[in-house]
Each structure stands twice: as C-alpha cells, then as structure tokens.
Amino acid sequence: MDSPNGQRRISLDFQDNGLVDSKMEKFETEYEEQGSVKRQYIAATVANLAAMVAGCCMGWTSPTLPYLESTKYIILTKGEEGWISSILALSAAIGPFPAGMTANRYGHKKALLGTAAIYILSWILLTAAKGAGLMYVARFLFGLSIGATFTVVPMYVGEIAEDKVRGALGSFTQLLCTLGFMYVYSIGPYVSYISLGVACTAVSVLFLVTMLFIPDSPYQLVKRGDREGARKALQWLRSKSSSGVNKELNELQVAVDEQASQKTSLRDLVATRGNVKALILSLGLVGWQQFSGINAVLFFSQAIFKMSGGTLDPSIATILIGVVMFLASGCTPLLVDRTGRRFLLLTSAVGMTLSQGVLGLFFFLRHIDVDTTNIGLLPVGSLIVYIIVYSIGFGPLPWAVMGELFSPKVKSTASSLTASFCWVLGFLITKFFQDIVDGLGTHSAFWMFSVCCGLAGMFVFFLLPETKGKSLQEIQLLLEK
Incomplete structure (x- = not known):
C-alpha cells in the first residue's frame, strides 16, 4: 500500500487460522522508495549543453562567412573559407579517441569539463582572430571538442538514466544540437563578428559552470573504486535515500567486475x-x-x-x-x-x-x-x-x-x-x-x-x-x- 510520503510498503502477512500474528510485523520489508527522474532530466540537459555548443560551432559559418564577405572585417579567399568550414570535421574525426580514453580513465564528468574548457578557449581565439591562421586553430580545436561531445555525452546520459527514460534522454543530444544551430542562425545575421563570438562563449561558460554541480556517472565512480561517491551520485540522480540505492549500486558493482575481466581489442x-x-x-x-x-x-x-x-x-x-x-x-x-x-x-x-x-x-x-x-x-x-x-x-x-x-x-x-x-x-x-x-x-x-x-x-x-x-x-x- 502507499504511505503518506509517497513511498510504497510491501507487507508480508502471516496468517494462522485466519488471525494475523502481530509479532510477525518485524518481517515487513523496508519501504521501497519510488524516487524521481527529474534530476536525471536536469543532468542530461546540462551534459547536452555541450551538444548545443557543438551546434553553435557547426552553424557559425552560415551567418559569419557572408558577413565577413560583405563587411571585409576579415578578408578571406574562397580556399580559406573552404578550410575554415571543413577543418572542423577533420579534427572531429580525431576527437573521439582521446575523449574515450580520458572518460574511461578519469570519468565522464572530467572529460566533459575539459571539453567545456577547450570550447571556451576556442571561442576566445576565434573572436580575437584577424586572419585565417588563428581561425584555423580555433576551428581545429572546435572539432576536437565536437568529436569528444558526440562520444562522451551519449555514454554519460546512458549511464545516469533509468531504463524508463533512457530513450527520451538519449534524444536530447540531437535536440540541443539543433538548438545551437537555431541560436546562431537567429542572432548571427544581426550582430557583429565579435558579438556573435561573445554570445557563443556565454553558452560554453554556462555549460562549464552548470556541469560542476552535476555528479559523474555512478558506473564510472564504481569503476574507479569510489563506491561511496557512486552511492551519493545515485542518491542525487534517483532522489532516494542511501538504503534506497543499495540494489542498483550492487548491480553496478557486478557489471564493473564482469567488464574488468574482459579485455577488448x-x-x-x-x-x-x-x-x-x-x-x-x-x-x-x-x-x-x-x-x-x-x-x-x-x-x-x-x-x-x-x-x-x-x-x-x-x-x-x-x-x-x-x-x-x-x-x-x-x-x-x-x-x-x-x-x-x-x-x-x-x-x-x-x-x-x-x-x-x-x-x-x-x-x-x-x-x-x-x-x-x-x-x-x-x-x-x-x-x-x-x-x-x-x-x-x-x-x-x-x-x-x-x-x-x-x-x-x-x-x-x-x-x-x-x-x-x-x-x-x-x-x-x-x-x-x-x-x-x-x-x-x-x-x-x-x-x-x-x-x-x-x-x-x-x-x-x-x-x-x-x-x-x-x-x-x-x-x-x-x-x-
């Protein structure tokens, strides 16, 4: 039956000739906590701010290149414009490998914080650029971060989400990425080159600051031997007490032990x-x-x-x-x-x-x-x-x-x-x-x-x-x- 605080109690009734022995009430199980998925939605949204920044990076060329051509703020050849657009994809092909190794060794949270720092540095460099050279460097760093984003974020969201919301939370990456496109498409044509860079830097800073308050993946914490940290992360994500996450914590430990016994090549x-x-x-x-x-x-x-x-x-x-x-x-x-x-x-x-x-x-x-x-x-x-x-x-x-x-x-x-x-x-x-x-x-x-x-x-x-x-x-x- 449901208790007043929203928890569900499972009773074991022991009957003898139709009478319930009140002394057997000590065998009642503990309250089964229902918890909440709200914080999982919050964590998934914060992590996917990285995808929004990625959308800003990829959509940036659409309003910016015509602006530069019309204002002559930075004079670029057609060849330079082509490299500025495409070099991002080249470095994004490299990004998944160091990102995956970083996430496995130090955890998804630290990998995403590092990604946020590179995003911020890249936007600063791009905003300060006066020629193609510095723009190449910034766009190359963008690509590394984007490759990291589309590798680490899906893994992080998959590990923090319960089965019943994993599909919905998994769709946030595409959704937030398109929000990033819409962001630069909406303001890019109406502001200066520097103003657009500052606006995109602000999103990257927002991602970095909010990510500081979100826990790492419980799976990764168990994998690194921080069982107590994993317990606290599960308590926050599931909105449950310490005893309410024991079962899931034990299941994570079993999964980590099984994975540790297998080597992949x-x-x-x-x-x-x-x-x-x-x-x-x-x-x-x-x-x-x-x-x-x-x-x-x-x-x-x-x-x-x-x-x-x-x-x-x-x-x-x-x-x-x-x-x-x-x-x-x-x-x-x-x-x-x-x-x-x-x-x-x-x-x-x-x-x-x-x-x-x-x-x-x-x-x-x-x-x-x-x-x-x-x-x-x-x-x-x-x-x-x-x-x-x-x-x-x-x-x-x-x-x-x-x-x-x-x-x-x-x-x-x-x-x-x-x-x-x-x-x-x-x-x-x-x-x-x-x-x-x-x-x-x-x-x-x-x-x-x-x-x-x-x-x-x-x-x-x-x-x-x-x-x-x-x-x-x-x-x-x-x-x-």
Missing part, C-alpha cells in the same frame, strides 16, 4: 558474424547520413538562399531552417518507438531524395537562365522539407541504431571508430562541396546528394533489420543468423 570487432554485420550497418548508416549533404546544407545555408535569388531574406530563411530543425528533432522521440526505425529511415531517405532533387532542378533552371522569379520560394520549401525528414530519420537514428547493434564488449571501441569515420566523410564532403559547385554547378552538387539519399534508402530497405521492440540479446541473435 579491435580484433573483437570482426571476431563474430554479428559484430561484422553491426559494423557494416553502423558505418553504412553514418556514411549515408553524411552523403545526404547535411553538413554542406547547414554550413552554407545562408549562401544557398542568397544564390537562389528568392524574395525571402536569406537571414530570415536561415532562421526558419533552424526553427524547423529544432521542432522536427523534438518529434523523433515520440515517433521512433511507435513506427519503428526502418519506417522513419525509409521515409527520411525518400523525402531527402525528392527535396534535394527539386533543389537541384531549381538551380539548374537558373544555370540555363530560366526566369525563376515566380518560384523564388522553392529553395526555401525544399530545404524545409529536407530538414524535417532528415531530423526525424537520418539525423538521430544512425546513432540510436548503432547503440542497439553492438554488443557491450565492443560498443565503446565501435562507437569511437564509427564517429571518426562519420567525421572524416563530413570533412571531405564539406571541403569539396564548394569545389563541386564552382566546377559543375550548384545543381550538380544537389543532384549528387539526391542520388546518395536514394542509395541510402536502398541500403536500409535491403540490409537493415528492424530493432523495434527487441531486447539487446534478441538483436544480437538476429545479427548472428
């Missing part, structure tokens, strides 16, 4: 049929995610609207893209467990294929000097459709599916490898997007992305199994077939 990634399939599927999903053209679209969105010659102000159109991306990302947690992963990914692929194809057609018409005045809003509509279908499918789900496919023994190594592969592709595509536009035309670039989105749909349709409603053990058995 890169060879384990290809040691079983299931791991090989999981690796192929994970690399394929993040690969097609990058070939959908998302980084090129986000980095150059304001320039794309400017090239389109439409009636809508490019700055307003870019803000609209950020808002749509944020709202669409908020829908994913509500849909994924109802419709399944395959359905959303296939819908996403079809929608991106069509929207990129239409966008390519618009720029082709301009290329052959057809009057596009009456369809000036077409690129805005196409990109809005693209952002919506990307945000409900190929944006968040490759990472979610990756977390389901790999066995616990190889998940950490596989995650770092997959994240690195993703950013290498992101670097190459972002770096050469402008070259493709200059050499073959804007229409050719978007038609290329459209074809890739179609191939992504075929990859999902023929190769990806549905994991909806299946336990991790069932998924492993499915992959082993």
Whole structure:
C-alpha cells in the first residue's frame, strides 16, 4: 500500500487460522522508495549543453562567412573559407579517441569539463582572430571538442538514466544540437563578428559552470573504486535515500567486475558474424547520413538562399531552417518507438531524395537562365522539407541504431571508430562541396546528394533489420543468423 510520503510498503502477512500474528510485523520489508527522474532530466540537459555548443560551432559559418564577405572585417579567399568550414570535421574525426580514453580513465564528468574548457578557449581565439591562421586553430580545436561531445555525452546520459527514460534522454543530444544551430542562425545575421563570438562563449561558460554541480556517472565512480561517491551520485540522480540505492549500486558493482575481466581489442570487432554485420550497418548508416549533404546544407545555408535569388531574406530563411530543425528533432522521440526505425529511415531517405532533387532542378533552371522569379520560394520549401525528414530519420537514428547493434564488449571501441569515420566523410564532403559547385554547378552538387539519399534508402530497405521492440540479446541473435 502507499504511505503518506509517497513511498510504497510491501507487507508480508502471516496468517494462522485466519488471525494475523502481530509479532510477525518485524518481517515487513523496508519501504521501497519510488524516487524521481527529474534530476536525471536536469543532468542530461546540462551534459547536452555541450551538444548545443557543438551546434553553435557547426552553424557559425552560415551567418559569419557572408558577413565577413560583405563587411571585409576579415578578408578571406574562397580556399580559406573552404578550410575554415571543413577543418572542423577533420579534427572531429580525431576527437573521439582521446575523449574515450580520458572518460574511461578519469570519468565522464572530467572529460566533459575539459571539453567545456577547450570550447571556451576556442571561442576566445576565434573572436580575437584577424586572419585565417588563428581561425584555423580555433576551428581545429572546435572539432576536437565536437568529436569528444558526440562520444562522451551519449555514454554519460546512458549511464545516469533509468531504463524508463533512457530513450527520451538519449534524444536530447540531437535536440540541443539543433538548438545551437537555431541560436546562431537567429542572432548571427544581426550582430557583429565579435558579438556573435561573445554570445557563443556565454553558452560554453554556462555549460562549464552548470556541469560542476552535476555528479559523474555512478558506473564510472564504481569503476574507479569510489563506491561511496557512486552511492551519493545515485542518491542525487534517483532522489532516494542511501538504503534506497543499495540494489542498483550492487548491480553496478557486478557489471564493473564482469567488464574488468574482459579485455577488448579491435580484433573483437570482426571476431563474430554479428559484430561484422553491426559494423557494416553502423558505418553504412553514418556514411549515408553524411552523403545526404547535411553538413554542406547547414554550413552554407545562408549562401544557398542568397544564390537562389528568392524574395525571402536569406537571414530570415536561415532562421526558419533552424526553427524547423529544432521542432522536427523534438518529434523523433515520440515517433521512433511507435513506427519503428526502418519506417522513419525509409521515409527520411525518400523525402531527402525528392527535396534535394527539386533543389537541384531549381538551380539548374537558373544555370540555363530560366526566369525563376515566380518560384523564388522553392529553395526555401525544399530545404524545409529536407530538414524535417532528415531530423526525424537520418539525423538521430544512425546513432540510436548503432547503440542497439553492438554488443557491450565492443560498443565503446565501435562507437569511437564509427564517429571518426562519420567525421572524416563530413570533412571531405564539406571541403569539396564548394569545389563541386564552382566546377559543375550548384545543381550538380544537389543532384549528387539526391542520388546518395536514394542509395541510402536502398541500403536500409535491403540490409537493415528492424530493432523495434527487441531486447539487446534478441538483436544480437538476429545479427548472428
């Protein structure tokens, strides 16, 4: 029955000839504390402020490069602009490896605090820059921090969250990242270069300060031998007393002991049929995610609207893209467990294929000097459709599916490898997007992305199994077939 303080008491009634022996009340179990998940939501939000800063970093080029071109505050060549945009993705491919080692050795909290410090330093350098050289350094450091963010934050959130809220909290990374995009899209076109840098530095400082008050992962604390620290962390996260977290603390100890007895190497990634399939599927999903053209679209969105010659102000159109991306990302947690992963990914692929194809057609018409005045809003509509279908499918789900496919023994190594592969592709595509536009035309670039989105749909349709409603053990058995 429920007690007045919201706790549930489980009674053991011992009867003898219909009478309850009151002396047996000493065998009643302790109150089973219900606790609360509110602080888990707080901790996940604070940790994912790192993703918001990452969104600011990735979206920064869209309002800034046109500003620099128009004001001549910093004079850059087209080649320098290309490197400023793409070097971030290159260093992000490096970031997952030192971040993973730091998190495993010192804990997720210290790894995230270090990431926050690098973010702040990077924004200071970028704001103070007067030429391409210092901008390269700042953007390279941004990339290291972003690679760390998308490696450490999902692991941290996964370890602090209870099963019943792990899916919802896991979606915060994409949601806060898009909030970062919307933040710079909304203020970037209307403030100076320095003011935008200060505004983004403020978000990084907020992340650093709030992270100081959030506990480390209880799993990591047990792993480092700090059992008492893990108990306090669980008490705070679960809103329970010391005795109320005993069971979970003991389960963590067992998990840590089992993990300590197993050594993982890169060879384990290809040691079983299931791991090989999981690796192929994970690399394929993040690969097609990058070939959908998302980084090129986000980095150059304001320039794309400017090239389109439409009636809508490019700055307003870019803000609209950020808002749509944020709202669409908020829908994913509500849909994924109802419709399944395959359905959303296939819908996403079809929608991106069509929207990129239409966008390519618009720029082709301009290329052959057809009057596009009456369809000036077409690129805005196409990109809005693209952002919506990307945000409900190929944006968040490759990472979610990756977390389901790999066995616990190889998940950490596989995650770092997959994240690195993703950013290498992101670097190459972002770096050469402008070259493709200059050499073959804007229409050719978007038609290329459209074809890739179609191939992504075929990859999902023929190769990806549905994991909806299946336990991790069932998924492993499915992959082993």
